[in-house]
Amino acid sequence: MMISNKIIRLDNFEDYLEIATNAAKYRIILLNDDIVRIRCTFDEEFKDEASYALVMTAWEDKMDELLKNERTRVKAISTKYEDLGNYIVLATKNINVNIYKEPFGIEITDKQGNVLHSDLKEKAYVKDTLGRLYHYSCLEDEDYFYGFGEKAGYLNKKRRRMRMHNVDTIGYDSECTDPLYKHIPFYIKLNSKNNLASGIFYNNSYDSTFDMGCERSGYWNKYSYFCADGGELDTFFINGPQIKDVVKNYTDLTGKTAMPTKYSLGYMGSTMYYTELEEDSDKAILQFIDRCKEEGIPCDGFFMSSGYTTGEDGKRYVFNWNHDRFKNPGEFVSKLKEKGAALAPNIKPGMLISHPLYKEFDEAGAYIKDEKEENSQTDRYWGGQASFVDFTNPKGRELWKKHLKESLVSLGITSIWNDNNEYEINNTEAVCHFEGMKKEVSGLRPIMPNLMALMAKETVEEVYPNTRPYITNRAGFAGIQRYAQTWAGDNNTSWKSLKFNIPVILGLGLSGVANQGCDIGGFFGPVPEPELFVRWVQNGIFQPRFSIHSCNNDNTVTEPWMCPSYTKYIRNAIQLRYKLVPYYYSLLFEAATEGAPVMRPLIYEFPQDKKLLEESFDFMIGNSILVANVLEKGAKTRKVYLPEGATWFDWYTKQAYQGGQTIEVEVTLGSIPMFFRSGAIVPICEELMNIHKDSMDKLNILIETSQESSFVLYEDDGTTNNYKNGEYLKTTISINNEAGIKVVFDKEGNYKTTVNEMLVNAFCKDIAPMQVRLENKKLKMFLDKKEWEASEEGWYYDMEQKTAKIKYKNIEENYVLYIDSDVKDLISI
Known part of the structure; x- marks a missing residue:
């Protein structure tokens, strides 16, 4: 020693x-x-x-x-x-x-x-x-x-x-x-x-x-x-x-989260069930997208499990299309795009020794070698013995990208799902190329999935230079956030998984990986009971990666409408997710520039409150919204501790609570307990149903006016790399209370927003505004809500919600919204 x-x-x-x-x-x-x-x-x-x-x-x-x-x-x-x-x-x-x-x-x-x-x-x-x-x-x-x-x-x-x-x-x-x-x-x-x-x-x-x-x-x-x-x-x-x-x-050192495509924030459908059908898996997936639309459930893509690669012997061969299940892959991809859905096919880095491409990779020396460097190392894998592509070897990278282009990316696919890439090679002395320096696999195992993600990113960029890749990885090492979104693997279908997947995700966010989630509804096990499924979706909508995915062991498939009397709860939750897309996209921009997680432990935002040191299940979305999902079967109430240092408001009723106390709220099956904090600024789009096809014409911004704060609303086209050349719009929205309430909109960038109409919901809990001005222009006040709704501009005070609803046409330049809350003395007048 x-x-x-x-x-x-x-x-x-x-x-x-x-x-x-x-x-x-x-x-x-x-x-x-x-x-x-x-x-x-x-x-x-x-x-x-x-x-x-x-x-x-x-x-x-x-x-x-x-x-x-x-x-x-x-x-x-x-x-x-x-x-x-x-x-x-x-x-x-x-x-x-x-x-x-x-x-x-x-x-x-x-x-x-x-x-x-x-x-x-x-x-x-x-x-x-x-x-x-x-x-x-x-x-x-x-x-x-x-x-x-x-x-x-x-x-x-x-x-x-x-x-x-x-x-x-x-x-x-x-x-x-x-x-x-x-x-x-x-x-x-x-x-x-x-x-x-x-x-x-x-x-x-x-x-x-x-x-x-x-x-x-x-x-x-x-x-x-x-x-x-x-x-x-x-x-x-x-x-x-x-x-x-x-x-x-830490993320300065190992890299910020990759700026994602906007559609990746949508609901991504998935199940192993469809790609295991004997034939016409393509029709099943297309019908799934159609059914989502019929049910009023937004959907922007599909993670396609590896059954599409199944050969005649029933084994999975990466880069191989099963034409009984997918008769014309290119046409299938195009039809999905027409419906406003991206396809993310599953690929795996282990290649079975019976793989039609095995010899090509073997002869090129593209696999990890045995300890004598004489043969390609083989080990147990899904379907039998396999060798593993060596991504530290330029030959391995070159061949992988070649076949990725030919079989998938050339069809218009720009979303890649990297799976089963843990590199469980039991021979720790197997040799990796390591850029010519040679090193045992035991020192490089977790690096391989990072490089696999990098190769997917590079392949998409080489074929479509101005398209933003969407890469998802199951395994990874420090820095994986630079290339890929991740998810917490093949979770078990249980109430425990619903609950404890939350701190799994929160801990990963604190480790630099801001864009991640878990399989909603549970991957492994029986179909979730209806109540569990509802609660899981109600939690999953807050995860940056939101996908219902299953491999149920009772011959069932987990679909949003599988329990018709509960579908309304699923629909309402997913529609709430889509309303929050402008907020989430801005938070992912923050992750890409500052490294901040999207789902945040309460202690992250409120480090002075010692009661939060052990809190694992309630969390913040950004710095404005606290979520306290219902995680227990049969719950009728939910206790929530509200952190010190802020006043908290019920998302729905706007009831105010002082921080530093535990409250107990009644819950139903449709309840998603949410609270916004004093100084909250949350952009919302009410009408968004498909991120690919719908433009954001109207933007709602919730603003709690009692505390000074700021938030950066980020916009770009969501799919290209034009944002790197200045085609973005960063609007810093600030609350200034020095002399009345001023809401300042300070803009930067060249992107022309699609937003034509602004609706600012200014929450004023103590006193209603006396007047509202847009720059030097006094906006008309409406006493009648219907008249306000019919107008193009003006404001109305909602007494029940204690909210001034301010409507106006969007302004391209910087501007200030003034909310005057001086008390009007009616008696002395």
Whole structure:
């Protein structure tokens, strides 16, 4: 066993500090004022830099050419240090890095002296006799831990031991199963004593384990540790001070969420059932789209399961069309488009040895090799033995893109569903090309799904250069958000899955993956009972990825109308989702630029409220809407804790509640408990039924006027890359209460909006407006609601909703809406 205990030598190279200890070497790099890299190797020398995960570096890297369109090179901060005897200090504007000489250890503090991270000295960095690497950190009773990518159970992961490893976990228990599909070795620590947040990312793609205080020894202070099976301890400390700051800084490092197509926010139909029919699967899918329209259920696409690839032997062969089920694939894709629906076909990176294309890939050396590099490695897969495409090999990437173009993308398909890409290869010594450097698969397994997503993105862009790809991935590593939307795999059909999939999604959002969801209604198991299905849809409409998908084991198919007496609840929920599309699209723009999750834990928005430290099931959508879904069978009431720091209003009745209290509301089967906060700004489109075909002619904006705030409404064409050239419209809507109520609309960009009519619903709970002005123009007040509805411009005060409804033609330039709430003295007049 090797343990770093004592500094032997310090060498300052100005943009990094090199430290030699009795056991390991270290490089300390101050990447910016909030990110510190601590690279540790127990080898004689550091290996060449070669990271697929990072998009911000301050050094040359072997992947610079591959990632040239994504990666930014920055200049590191000087590592000039101050020697204080027992330790030396490196400083940025925001943090100090204290490096202790003996016993060796690193401590990071803010400028007020608050300890943000502290190594467990005397065993901080360890390599055991099996080659495993350990990093031990001090832990306090007041520490709470969030993130860790896709993990089952409650949001706070304190006293949990979790494994990082991609697995095909069909039918998993969303409270207990570990690991799942994603491998993201990143977490956020929030100390409730000083209310400071920080994060740690381990840029290591070997299988690993996090122990967050589960282990305990009386000989040491309380600690947590990270253990990796190989590689280096390449640690990035990420400063806050708030959770949202940590997420922003982490996504600066590993990439922001890809700006999605707008239609991806629609309902995406799916089921394995249709593609397993003996024939005419194409007709079944087209009829599904027609049935949605008949039922008044909006739908914008279909995730097509892999049955479309089934060969004569009943096995699935990627890139192969079954022509009994799909007689004319190109015509089928075109008909779907005509109906306003995109097709996202399922593809898999494992190719059975009986695959018609197997020999072509094998002879090209495009598969992962066995440990002797003599043959393509095979392993268990769906349908038998298979080899796996090596996406770290240019030959593998080239062949994959060739067949992806020929079989799918050339047909007009620009949405790709990457599935079963966990790369469960049991021979850990199987060899990957690794851009010519050769490396065992055990160190690259979670990288493969990221590169698979990148290849789908590049393929679509090469065939249709100005079309925005829509890629969905099941597995992934840190940085997967740059390429793909994800979902939480093959969940089990149960009330528990409905409930615990929420913190799974919330934790993934805190780990940089803002665009994700789960299979609504449950994938594996029997058809959901009607009440469970309704509640699941009512929750699913708030997930960025909203798809009802099933592989029911009782010969049934989960469809929105499968229980006719409950269809109205399904319809109402999905229509609510479509009303919120302008809000969601703006939030995904925020994710693409700031890294912020769409579904947010309450503690993310209200870090001062200690009652939220353990909250796992209620969540925010953006910073304005709190959702408290009904998650229990037969519920008649729902208790909701409303966070301190805001006044809260029932979405439907507008009843006001002070934050910091628990309320109990009555619920029916149609209830979706929602609350908006003081200062809320929420854009809504009432008439949207198909994102592909319907333009947003009228825009409603809910504004709660009692608190100053702002929100960026984002618009573009939703499908092309023209937004990269300035064809977007960012409207910053601000509430200013300095002298009356001013709603400011400040616009940026060249996109010509489709919005012709604006309706501002200004919630004024204490006093009705006396007058409303649009710039210098006084708008007419209507006492009669019908007269107001018939007018093109003016305002009306809804007494029951306490809302001033203000209508006017949209204005292209910047403008201000004035809402004058001075009390009119009728008596003295």
